[in-house]
Amino acid sequence: MPEIIHEKWKCIGCYACESACPEFFKMKEENGSMKAQLQKATQTKVKEGILETRKITANEVKRAKEAESVCPVSCIHVKE
Numbered sequence: 266m267p268e269i270i271h272e273k274w275k276c277i278g279c280y281a282c283e284s285a286c287p288e289f290f291k292m293k294e295e296n297g298s299m300k301a302q303l304q305k306a307t308q309t310k311v312k313e314g315i316l317e318t319r320k321i322t323a324n325e326v327k328r329a330k331e332a333e334s335v336c337p338v339s340c341i342h343v344k345e
């Protein structure tokens with residue numbers, strides 16, 4: 266099953282993913298700075314920070330890749 270992976274600790278809060286794909290990403294204030302939050306995601310603590318993952322359907326891959334392509338720091342990944 267395809268999935269979206271978000272390396273949240275790399276997010277610079279630019280809003281691009283929320284603008285492109287609000288069905289997947291919403292901005293939220295965390296510790297005084299804005300961060301993208303992958304909606305309906307599973308959060309896992311890894312040594313760098315919080316990793317968010319969400320399983321998606323094959324039909325959602327194209328939209329998810331739009332979010333992946335607009336992120337300036339490449340912290341959104343779509344695994345098919």
Ligand code: SF4
Pocket residue numbers: 275276277278279280281282283290300301335336337338339340341
């Ligand atoms: S596009 Fe990337 S850097 Fe910008 S808010 Fe979304 S996850 Fe963060």
